[in-house]
Amino acid sequence: MEEKVKVSAGSAEAANGLNAKPKDVYFEEILERCCGTGRWQILLVGYLSYMWLIFPTYSMSMMFVGATPKYKCADGFPANATYDELPDDTPRCHPLNSNATDACQRWVYDQSVYLSTAVTEWNLVCSRRVMLSLLQSLLHAGGIVGSIVGGQLSDRIGRRKPFIGGMFLVVICSFTVALTSSYEVFVSARFFTGIAMGVMVGTQYVSIMELCGTKERAAFGTVSFIPFSLGIVLISAESYAIRTRWLLQLAFAVPSLLFLPYIWFMPESPRWLVLNCKFTEAYELLRTGARLNKREMPPEQEVHKLMTEARESLLARQAERKMAAGGGLLQQLLQLVRTPRMRRYTLACCFIQFVIAGSYFGIAFDMTQLSSSPHLAGVLIGITEIPSTLCFPMLNRLGRRTSLLLCLFTAALAMLLIFVKEDSTLWLVLGLISKLGVSTAWNAITVQCAELMPTQARGLAFGVNQMWTRIGATLSPFVVDLVSDLHKTAPSGVFGGMVLLAGLTGFLLPETVNQPMPECVADVEVRNWEQANDRGASNNGFQADDKM
Numbered sequence: 146m147e148e149k150v151k152v153s154a155g156s157a158e159a160a161n162g163l164n165a166k167p168k169d170v171y172f173e174e175i176l177e178r179c180c181g182t183g184r185w186q187i188l189l190v191g192y193l194s195y196m197w198l199i200f201p202t203y204s205m206s207m208m209f210v211g212a213t214p215k216y217k218c219a220d221g222f223p224a225n226a227t228y229d230e231l232p233d234d235t236p237r238c239h240p241l242n243s244n245a246t247d248a249c250q251r252w253v254y255d256q257s258v259y260l261s262t263a264v265t266e267w268n269l270v271c272s273r274r275v276m277l278s279l280l281q282s283l284l285h286a287g288g289i290v291g292s293i294v295g296g297q298l299s300d301r302i303g304r305r306k307p308f309i310g311g312m313f314l315v316v317i318c319s320f321t322v323a324l325t326s327s328y329e330v331f332v333s334a335r336f337f338t339g340i341a342m343g344v345m346v347g348t349q350y351v352s353i354m355e356l357c358g359t360k361e362r363a364a365f366g367t368v369s370f371i372p373f374s375l376g377i378v379l380i381s382a383e384s385y386a387i388r389t390r391w392l393l394q395l396a397f398a399v400p401s402l403l404f405l406p407y408i409w410f411m412p413e414s415p416r417w418l419v420l421n422c423k424f425t426e427a428y429e430l431l432r433t434g435a436r437l438n439k440r441e442m443p444p445e446q447e448v449h450k451l452m453t454e455a456r457e458s459l460l461a462r463q464a465e466r467k468m469a470a471g472g473g474l475l476q477q478l479l480q481l482v483r484t485p486r487m488r489r490y491t492l493a494c495c496f497i498q499f500v501i502a503g504s505y506f507g508i509a510f511d512m513t514q515l516s517s518s519p520h521l522a523g524v525l526i527g528i529t530e531i532p533s534t535l536c537f538p539m540l541n542r543l544g545r546r547t548s549l550l551l552c553l554f555t556a557a558l559a560m561l562l563i564f565v566k567e568d569s570t571l572w573l574v575l576g577l578i579s580k581l582g583v584s585t586a587w588n589a590i591t592v593q594c595a596e597l598m599p600t601q602a603r604g605l606a607f608g609v610n611q612m613w614t615r616i617g618a619t620l621s622p623f624v625v626d627l628v629s630d631l632h633k634t635a636p637s638g639v640f641g642g643m644v645l646l647a648g649l650t651g652f653l654l655p656e657t658v659n660q661p662m663p664e665c666v667a668d669v670e671v672r673n674w675e676q677a678n679d680r681g682a683s684n685n686g687f688q689a690d691d692k693m
Contacts, residue, residue, distance in 0.1 A: 170454040172416045172600075173359050173661045178451065179442055180434035182358040186365065188437070190353050192410055194369040195403065196345060201376035201527075202319075202397035203338050204506075207281045208513045208523055209384035210394060213264045214256070218249035228253045238271035248272060258519070260388040267328045276328070278622040280335055281506075287336040288615035291343020296608020300477070303421075304348040304355075304604070305413045311344035312404045319398035323391055343615065347607045354595045354603075355416040359661050362592065364537040370588060371534040377527030385520040420459060420600060420664075424452045459601070459664045480602050481609060484670050491606065493653040494594040495613040497549075500647040501587045503617035504556070504640040507625050508583065511636055512576045522573075529577050533584035544658045545593035546651060549586055553648035556582030560641030563634050572634075579637075583644065596657040600664045 176182070217231045220240035231253060232241070239247045254265045264270060269277040291311065298307040318338040325331050350369070357365045380397065387393040415434075418427035428448050435442040442448075482488040509526055513519040539548050559579040563572055598606035628635045663669045 170451060170458045171661050171664065172355075172419060172455055175419065175448070175451050175455060176358055176415070176431070179431040179448060180438045180440050182361045183438035183440075185434040185437035186357050186361070189356060189410075189412065190365050190369055193349050193353060193407075194372050196349065196372075197370055198372035198376045198379075199401055199404070200342060200346075201373060201380050202394075202400075203284060203315075203335075203342060205377050205509065205523075206380055206384075206394070206397060207263075208510060208519065209259075209262070209380065210390055211263045211269075211277055211280055212259055212513070212519060213270065213277070214254045214259050214262065216252045216254045216265075216270055219251045219253045220249055222253075226253060228255045258388070259390075261390045263331070263390060266326075266390055276332075280332060281510075281622045282619045283332055283336045284339040284342075285615040285618040287339020287341075288343035288346075289339075289612045289619070291340035291345075292347055292608040292611030292615060293343075294340070294608075295344035295347040296605040296611070297477070298344075299348045299351060299417075299604035299608075300602065303413050303417055304352045305411050307344050308348040308352075308411055309408060311341040311348070312407055314338075314341035315345065316401045316404055319401040320395075323394035323398045326391075339615070343608075343611055347604065347611055350591070350595070351604050351607055352412075352414050354662070355414045355600075356412075359659060360541075362596065362662075364541075368534060368537065371531065374527050374530030374534055377530060378524050379527075381520050381523030381527060384523070416600060419452045419455055422456060424449050427452060477602060477605050478609070480666055481606055484666060486670050487666055489653055490594075490597045490655075490669070491609070493650050494590065494597070494606075494610050496650055497553075497590050497647045498587075498594070498610050499613040499617040500643045501553075501583055501590065501617070502614040503621040503624070504560075504583050504644050505580075505587060505621075506618050507621040507636055507640050508560075508576060508580050510622065511625055512573070512580070525573075525577060526580060529581045530584055533581055533588055536585045536588055539585075540589055540592060541658060544656045545589055545596070546654055546656050549589040549593065549654075550648055550651045552582045552586035552589060553644055553651060556580075556586065557641050557645040557648060560637045560644065563637045563641075567634075579641075579644075586647075590651075593654060593657055596660065596662050597654070597669070598663070599666050599669055600662065602666070603662070 215228065216237055217228060217235040218237060218240055219226055219231065221242075222231060235241050236249075237252075238249050240249060249271060252268055252270060259265070263280060264277060267273075267276070269280075295307050295311065315338055318334045318341065321334040322331055322338070325334070353365055353369055354362055383396055384393060387396055412430055413426065415427045415430045418424070418430070428445055431448070432442050434440075480487065481491040512526060513522045536548065543551070556579045559575045559582065563575050565571075594610055595603065595607065624639055625636050628639055
C-alpha cells in the first residue's frame, strides 16, 4: 500500500513536470550571454546621441531667432527713421496721436541686441504676434505627426529605416529655413522639421534602451541627453556672435551634415530582430558587440536556440492574454488602453509628459524674455540641463518613481514661490530651480515609461507619449503669450499648478528599477511590480496578480 502511494506521488510529480510551463526567456538573457554591456554600447550611444547636440538649433533656437526686440510704430514718420530717432512715448501698436483702434502698418526695431530676427523680418508683433507663437508651435505639431508615424514604422519595419528617413528630412529643412525669405516657406519647413525630429527621437531612444542591459538602461537613457545641454549653450554663444537671423540659422544648419554617417553606423535593434525572426542578422550584430566588448561569443547554434526560445516565450505570453501584436493602427493603439494596468500606465505617462513638456519650454522662453541679458540666460538654461542628464545615480538609488515625484514637487514649489516677492534675481534663481526639476523629471519619466511598455508596442507607446509631449510643447507658447497679458508672473502660476497635478499623477505608476522590460502586454498585466522590485530582477518579477 505504501509503495502504491509512493508510485502515485511520483506519477503526479512526473505529470506536473510534463504540464509545467516552460521557463520564460527574455532578450536581456541573450544580450548578457552574448556580449553584455560595454564599449560597443558606449560607442553606439555616444554617436547616436550627437543628434541631441544639434536638436537645440530647432527646438530652442526661437529664444534668439524669434526674439522680440523693443519696437515702435513708425507710421507717420520718415521711411528711414530709426528706433532711437522716434519719441520715447511712441506707441507700439498704433500710430502716434491717433486712436488706439487704428492698427499700425510699419514698425522700427531696437538693434542694440539683434540686427534681425524672425520678428523683425516679418513684423510678428501686435496683431501678428500669434504668427510668432505658430513658429514654435508648428514645430511641435509636426513632432506629433512624427511621433505617431515613427512609432508605427519602428514597430513594423525596425528602428533604423525610419531614423534614416527622418535624418534626411531634417538636413533639408535646416538649410531651407536659413535661406528662405518667405514666412510661409519658413513655417512649413519648421513643421516638417518637427515631423523628422519626432521620428528620430522615438527610434533613437528606443534603440538605445534595447541595446543595453537592465542595470545600465537608466545610465545610457539619461546620459544620451547630455549633448542637448551643451547644444543650448552653443546656440546661445552663436547667437551672441551672429546677430542676423539667416546667417545664424545657416550656422545652425551646417553641423546637421554630420548626420549623414548615420547611414553606415546606425544599427538595427537586435531585440527587434529577434522578435521578428531575423536571427542571423541579430547574431551578426551581437557578435560585433561581443568583439568590441571583448567577450567570447557562444556558438551560433546555441544563440539561435536562445533566440527561438525568447521569441516563442513572447508568443506564448501573448496567447495567454489573447493580445495579438498585429492588426491595424487602431488595434495597436487599443493595446495601450484595453487592459487595466496598460490603460492606467499609458494615461499617466501621457499626462505627465504633456505637463512636463509644456512647463519645460514655457520656463525657458519666459526666462529669456524677462532677462536683460537673454544670451546669458540661455547659457544658464543650458548649464542647468547638465545635472539633469546626470541623474541616473539618483534614478538607480532612489528609484524611478521616487526621483520623479521629488523633482516634480520641487519644481512646482519653485514656480509657485515666484508670487512671494517681485525680485528679478529671486525670479532667476527660482526659474533655474524649476527648470532643473522639470528637466530631471523629464529624464526620469522617459526612462520609466520605456521600462513599463512591452516590446511589442514600445515604439508605438513611445510615439504616443511623444505626441502628448508635443501637444504640451505646442500649447506652451500660447500660454505664455496670452496669460502674461494678465500678469507677467501668471504663466508661472499656470505651469506650477499643472506640475503639481503631474506629481500627484506619478503615484499611479509602479517602480521599475532593476527589472527586465516586459515583452508583451501579458507581462505588464501579470507582473507583481512591488514584489518583483523587492526581489530584484533575478526571477524577472512575473507572478500572477491576485486581482486579475
